[in-house]
Amino acid sequence: MSVIITRPDPDSGLGANLLSMVAALYVCETLKRPLIVDWTGMTPLRDKQINYFPAFFEPIRRWGDVDVSYVNDPDIPAASASYQPEAAYEPDDDRYGDLVTGAVGDRDVCLRRFHYHRIFRRSPLTPSAVFYRTREFFQQLIPRPPLRRHMAELRPLFERRIVVALNVRSGNGEFEPGKPYWNRVNTSIFGQRTFLDGLYHACTDCVSGFPAALRSDLAVFVVTDARAMQERLLQIPGAFAVRKGFPPAGAGHQFADFAAGSGGYSDVDSINETIVDMFMMAACSGLVCNESAYNQYAQHMTLCFNGNVRRFEQYFEHPVKRLVKGLRDIVTGA
Numbered sequence: 001m002s003v004i005i006t007r008p009d010p011d012s013g014l015g016a017n018l019l020s021m022v023a024a025l026y027v028c029e030t031l032k033r034p035l036i037v038d039w040t041g042m043t044p045l046r047d048k049q050i051n052y053f054p055a056f057f058e059p060i061r062r063w064g065d066v067d068v069s070y071v072n073d074p075d076i077p078a079a080s081a082s083y084q085p086e087a088a089y090e091p092d093d094d095r096y097g098d099l100v101t102g103a104v105g106d107r108d109v110c111l112r113r114f115h116y117h118r119i120f121r122r123s124p125l126t127p128s129a130v131f132y133r134t135r136e137f138f139q140q141l142i143p144r145p146p147l148r149r150h151m152a153e154l155r156p157l158f159e160r161r162i163v164v165a166l167n168v169r170s171g172n173g174e175f176e177p178g179k180p181y182w183n184r185v186n187t188s189i190f191g192q193r194t195f196l197d198g199l200y201h202a203c204t205d206c207v208s209g210f211p212a213a214l215r216s217d218l219a220v221f222v223v224t225d226a227r228a229m230q231e232r233l234l235q236i237p238g239a240f241a242v243r244k245g246f247p248p249a250g251a252g253h254q255f256a257d258f259a260a261g262s263g264g265y266s267d268v269d270s271i272n273e274t275i276v277d278m279f280m281m282a283a284c285s286g287l288v289c290n291e292s293a294y295n296q297y298a299q300h301m302t303l304c305f306n307g308n309v310r311r312f313e314q315y316f317e318h319p320v321k322r323l324v325k326g327l328r329d330i331v332t333g334a
Contacts, residue, residue: 001033001034002033002106002107002108002109003033003034003035003036003083003108003109004024004027004028004031004033004034004035004036004108004109004111005035005036005038005083005085005088005108005109005110005111006020006021006024006035006036006037006038006039006111007038007039007085007110007111007112008020008039008042008112008114009112009113009114010041010042010043010254011043011254012042012114013253013254013293013294014271014274014275014278014294015278015292015293015294015295015296015297016114016116016293017039017052017053018137018138018141018293018296018297019114019116019134019293019296020111020114020115020116021037021053021137022116022133022134022137023111023115023116023118023119023120024111024115025063025066025068025137026119026120026123026125026133027099027100027109027111027119028063028066029063029064029065029066030099030100030102031099031102031104032065033066034066034067034068034069035063035066035067035068035069036068036069036070036071036083037051037053037054037068037069037070037071038051038070038071038085039051039052039053039071040052040071040072042254043254043255043256044253044254044255044256044267044270044271045256045267045268045271046256046257046267049072050072051070051071051072051073051074052271053070054070054073054074054075055074055144056143056144056147056271056272056275057141057142057143057144058142058143058144059073059075060140060141063137063140083108085108085110087108088107088108088109088110089104089105089107089108089109089110090109090110090111090112091104091109091111093118096115096118096119096122097122099119099122100119100122100123100124131300134296134300135300135301135303138297138300138301139301141297143275143279146272147272147275147276147279150272150276151276151279151280154242154276154280155283157219157221157240157242158221158280158283158284161214161217161218161219162207162210162214162215162217162218162219162285162286163218163219163220163221163283163284163285164203164206164207164218164219164220164221164284164285164286164287164288164308165221165223165280165281165284165286165287165288165289165295165298166199166203166220166221166222166223166233166236166239166288166289167223167224167281167287167288167289167290167292167294167295168199168222168223168224168229168233168289168290168312169185169224169225169289169290169291169292169294170185170187170190170224170225170226170229171184171185171187171225171226171252171253172225172226172229172246172247172249172250172251172252172253173226173249173250173251173252174252174253175187176250184291185290185291185292186290186313189312189313189316190229192316194316195232195316196232196233196235196236198312198315198316199233199236199288199312199315200220200236200237201315202288202310202312202315203218203220203236203286203288203310204218205310205315206286206287206288206308206309206310207285207286207308209308210285217238218237218238219238219239219240220233220236220237220238220239220240221239221240221241221242221280221281221284222234222236222239222240222241223241223243223277223278223281223295225246225253226246226247226249227246227249228249230243230246242273242276242277242280243273243274243276243277244265244273245258245265245269245270245273246270247270255267255270256270258270278294278295278297278298279297279298281295281297281298282297282298282301282302284298284302284305285305285308286305286308286309286310287299287302287305287308287309287310288309288310288311288312289309289310289311289312290311290312290313291311
């Protein structure tokens with residue numbers, strides 16, 4: 001039987017890869033094929049034979065009528081898939097519709113690039129249906145036991161007070177001019193004199209609908225990808241963070257070589273902390289963020305925090321531009 005393979009690009013981030021797996025499962029349901037999950041060769045891991053997904057999450061072995069297997073499965077080594085992804089059909093942007101209609105023939109299909117939007121934009125599903133399908137997948141996403149124990153230990157930090165998650169994607173050098181991902185987020189905001197004040201305003205605005213007595217004890221959970229940015233964000237009133245290790249300054253987030261001079265901190269430690277931050281954001285009462293697939297787990301699990309989500313870029317827009325945008329939204333019903 002022909003299969004669908006989800007094999008992310010090595011530099012692709014965790015949030016994007018999880019969303020791609022949602023889309024791959026949809027294709028499998030549509031074509032009635034099994035799914036092979038091949039997250040080997042990922043840049044953040046030194047050992048390229050490790051399959052990122054089953055190494056850090058409990059394997060999902062069946063999704064509805066879809067059988068799911070994993071390359072280099074740590075629990076069932078003998079079941080490691082024997083296949084040739086290089087020989088599989090890899091659709092380009094104009095051919096993703098074929099996956100939805102079934103017009104791919106009897107051949108293996110390898111989905112490598114970020115394909116969540118590429119597939120669902122061509123599907124008959126409504127945006128609401130896509131949202132709840134994605135949420136259903138996230139509800140089945142369970143970290144391995146050591147991570148679950150660590151998150152249980154952290155839970156008291158998020159209880160009996162209002163906590164807003166502040167997720168700032170800085171890129172840690174990836175978004176600088178001349179880099180492949182230059183201009184993916186507006187990094188000019190980071191250099192503004194009012195940067196921290198604007199973020200704190202966004203956090204307080206995020207929970208403005210809560211009773212004043214609850215807002216008086218506001219805490220801000222800092223989630224970011226660079227040590228220097230974390231140090232800046234921790235200056236915000238009520239801010240705290242969980243993550244302790246980061247890649248070197250300017251090295252981006254896909255960094256694995258922690259062995260030398262890192263105090264025992266490793267690539268696995270880095271991924272563990274990334275996953276813990278991603279899950280603990282969902283324990284918060286609101287979210288302030290810039291564009292990132294990484295916080296989609298929290299948004300789906302909380303139903304977008306019941307409306308308590310703020311994109312912080314808008315707090316740094318010129319007042320006139322913000323007014324015009326607001327009027328446009330009113331007119332268009334956005």
